[in-house]
Amino acid sequence: MAEDDVTIIGGGIVGLATAHALLRADPGKRITVLEKESAVGSHQTGRNSGVLHSGLYYPPGSAKARFARAGAEEMYRFCAEHGVPVRRLGKLVVATRAEQLPRLAELARRGAANGVRLSELDGSGIAEREPRVRGLRALLVPDAGITDFGAVSRVLADLLAERGVAVRRGTELVAARRDGDGLVLTTTTGEVRTRLAVNCAGLHSDTVAELAGTRPAARILPFRGEYYETTAAAHELVRALVYPVPDPAFPFLGVHFTRMIDGGLHVGPNAVPALAREGYDWRTWSGPHLRRLLGDPGLRSLAKRYWRTGAAEIARSAAKPLFVRAARELLPALRGADLVPAAAGVRAQAVRPDGTLVDDFLVHEDERWIHVLNAPSPAATASLRIGADIAERVTAHLG
Ligand SMILES: Cc1cc2nc3c(=O)[nH]c(=O)nc-3n(C[C@H](O)[C@H](O)[C@H](O)COP(=O)(O)OP(=O)(O)OC[C@H]3O[C@@H](n4cnc5c(N)ncnc54)[C@H](O)[C@@H]3O)c2cc1C
Known part of the structure; x- marks a missing residue:
């Protein structure tokens, strides 16, 4: 050999x-x-x-x-x-409420410390780049x-x-x-x-x-990210990449708008526990995987810590109107009829034995x-x- x-x-x-x-x-x-x-x-x-x-x-x-x-x-x-x-399109991270402004400022500090080129926009700056997006302030990341x-x-x-x-x-x-x-x-x-x-x-x-x-x-905890894509008529509601201010307690970035390289516009992903490592929908599950999840003390402590966020994500996965409501926070012009389901992905997120996520x-x-x-x-x-x-x-x- x-x-x-x-x-x-x-x-x-x-x-x-x-x-x-x-x-x-x-x-x-x-x-x-x-x-x-x-x-x-x-x-x-x-x-x-x-x-x-x-x-x-x-x-x-x-x-x-x-x-x-x-x-x-x-x-x-x-x-x-x-x-x-x-394509180097640039992205906006948009604060829609006053209580998000300190987190946006913290992100700006982090970005600067990491050597990321960025600038701050007020409401009219946001409207200039993304006329349909609603926000108080935003960070523009051109790269x-x-x-x-x-x-x-x-x-x-x-x-x-x-x-x-x-x-x-x-x-x-x-x-x-x-x-x-x-x-x-x-x-x-x-x-x-x-x-x-x-x-x-x-x-x-x-x-x-x-x-x-x-x-x-x-250990790997698979988190599925589900997407919708917009119908062709709604492709131009967003021009580039638009993100909410992320929740610091949760490692995923929140439902965002992504211009895809084929010209389409994706909305998502959410983050729900997958019922199998390659569980791309709720129908795909694995007995051994679920037994491991239920038996693992670290994963139980993780579930205890994040149950509120997790329950909200699962609800948005099950009920499209809730997902649309979350997305409308940034894009009020979006309607349920503009969105059709798209292929999901599953993230391989490692979790320590004490239930903390490896960052x-x-x-x-x-x-x-x-x-x-x-x-x-x-x-x-x-x-x-x-x-x-x-x-x-x-x-x-x-x-
Ligand atoms: C929903 C979602 C959105 C994301 N968005 C972004 C983004 O916008 N930008 C970004 O930078 N990252 C993003 N990521 C993360 C990014 O996709 C991953 O970090 C990256 O693809 C990891 O690559 P990988 O090669 O480690 O894993 P994978 O692409 O999963 O590859 C692992 C490979 O190993 C193979 N394999 C497994 N077991 C065996 C075995 N026993 N023998 C042989 N082969 C095996 C699998 O079949 C698989 O092909 C996203 C991920 C998800 C799920």
Whole structure:
């Protein structure tokens, strides 16, 4: 059996960007990517808002803050170079009520500390950029933009294949064992021998860590994000990207308006617990997943802390008029008839045993494995930077 230097589990944007960075550092490296689906980017990477975030929200000094800003610029360059559609549209974060103004000011301070270009707008400034949006004050972030991260992942996979990397689709990792100074990985299409493995399995990253013999510091709690899209007649209600002021107690960004790269306008996502790791609707559930959720004390404490926000999100998921009412806070002209359901995504959010959500990206290393245990938004924006960071860790391991 031939031996790889590095085998990457997961053909999402993080796994593919890691392979890309490894190859740039050393074109001679033998690399394989294992992807269980028949296409790359089938889960989080292909089911998101497509926004290039600019580093506004994240605590200064965090990996999210550092990687989002640099990663977004690298992603703009990558898309331009490889013909992936991308637009630097700019976004508004809009306060609609006086009590949100201190939080907006705090966001402005954070953004400035993170080196994000931004300016403040009053009501008439908002009306100039987004005539239908209602707000008291807003932050304008000109460097936020949009792309199609699924398309980026397909380009990455093609570049890898051209340079001799095997991207093995339809190949799921099911077991792993140490063998001498390397690993033997058992997959649904045969065994792979490798010196080092990198776990970029997204929604399954904790179970892959377990399968590798590591007790992960955090478990994945899948949160579904549901979207509506506007009918063609309502596409122009919003010109670019419009966000509410986020709730600091909740890591997701609130229902926002996103101009998509194909010209459509998406409203959402919300954040409701998914009943399976790949539970893209309420009908998809998994017994083992639900038993784990109910039996896990950390997850119970999380539910206790967030039950009010969670109940409101579930109500908005079940009743469209409630969702429309929330969206009308920013866009009073929006009507229920303007919205039709669109495909949902599921976020892989890591939760610690004490029930706190892991805020930053989280990577765990041991002798033969590097595990990416938390790579939620803005990991698609930051993927090329995250890939470069993991490639440096691989080099430190392999010498
Ligand atoms: C609703 C939603 C909106 C978002 N909006 C944005 C946004 O606007 N901007 C942004 O930057 N980020 C956004 N994100 C986050 C972003 O999509 C993710 O951070 C990013 O896609 C993570 O990529 P990944 O490669 O880690 O995971 P994934 O794309 O989920 O890839 C993991 C891959 O591993 C494979 N896999 C799992 N287990 C195995 C196994 N045992 N063997 C082989 N393969 C396996 C899976 O099939 C999958 O393809 C959003 C996410 C969601 C869900």
